[in-house]
Amino acid sequence: EAGVAQSPRYKIIEKRQSVAFWCNPISGHATLYWYQQILGQGPKLLIQFQNNGVVDDSQLPKDRFSAERLKGVDSTLKIQPAKLEDSAVYLCASSSLKGATNTEAFFGQGTRLTVV
Amino acid sequence: GDSVTQMEGPVTLSEEACLTINCTYTATGYPSLFWYVQYPGEGLQLLLKATKADDKGSNKGFEATYRKETTSFHLEKGSVQVSDSAVYFCALRSGGYQKVTFGTGTKLQVIP
Numbered sequence: 001e002a003g004v005a006q007s008p009r010y011k012i013i014e015k016r017q018s019v020a021f022w023c024n025p026i027s028g029h030a031t032l033y034w035y036q037q038i039l040g041q042g043p044k045l046l047i048q049f050q051n052n053g054v055v056d057d058s059q060l061p062k063d064r065f066s067a068e069r070l071k072g073v074d075s076t077l078k079i080q081p082a083k084l085e086d087s088a089v090y091l092c093a094s095s096s097l098k099g100a101t102n103t104e105a106f107f108g109q110g111t112r113l114t115v116v
Numbered sequence: 117g118d119s120v121t122q123m124e125g126p127v128t129l130s131e132e133a134c135l136t137i138n139c140t141y142t143a144t145g146y147p148s149l150f151w152y153v154q155y156p157g158e159g160l161q162l163l164l165k166a167t168k169a170d171d172k173g174s175n176k177g178f179e180a181t182y183r184k185e186t187t188s189f190h191l192e193k194g195s196v197q198v199s200d201s202a203v204y205f206c207a208l209r210s211g212g213y214q215k216v217t218f219g220t221g222t223k224l225q226v227i228p
Contacts, residue, residue: 031214033216035218040220040221041220041221042120042205042218042219042220042221043160043205043218044218045215045216045217048213048215050213055213056213056215091159091160093160093216104150104162104165105162105216106162107152107159107160107161108159109158109159110159
């Protein structure tokens with residue numbers, strides 16, 4: 001079974017530029033998550049989709065971050081404009097639904113963003 | 117809101133030593149509990165899980181027991197190996213949409 005695919009693996013941009021990350025979840029997984037992991041900290045949930053609807057975006061800085069999940073499959077996360085404090089690893093994860101319960105989340109390798 | 121508290125690292129052990137990484141949580145309702153591991157240069161992988169009180173999750177010699185009375189899910193291994201060197205994250209899943217909340221991670225370094 002193919003895992004969660006993310007691209008790019010690494011990205012370096014200057015502050016105030018924009019950047020986009022792409023995620024392809026495991027086939028058939030209804031739930032997709034984007035996490036931000038700052039060095040030395042645990043992952044922080046930015047946004048959670050169930051199919052193509054947003055179920056939690058309470059920690060997404062909506063003035064600069066946006067995400068979409070077209071057709072309930074692939075997803076993109078965008079930052080515009082980037083700030084120095086956005087330097088982090090951005091993790092995508094997916095899980096399947098069994099009835100009303102999500103199975104465990106499977107993670108991609110992440111995109112390491114450096115803002116200079 | 118929900119939260120997970122882990123012991124701070126780094127933890128440095130000699131090979132074959134016993135390991136305990138403490139994890140406690142705060143959540144409404146009855147969360148599911150997880151340990152994830154992140155090896156150097158790799159993504160997060162599920163290590164073990166427990167979905168109800170008194171359940172014991174186990175994998176690769178690691179164990180953790182869901183203790184509702186103490187709201188804890190401590191990770192244990194009787195004899196660690198150099199290959200166990202990684203960062204370990206405790207996490208819980210709860211709520212209507214089953215949001216997953218992570219602790220800050222504990223770095224384990226095992227020396228020969």
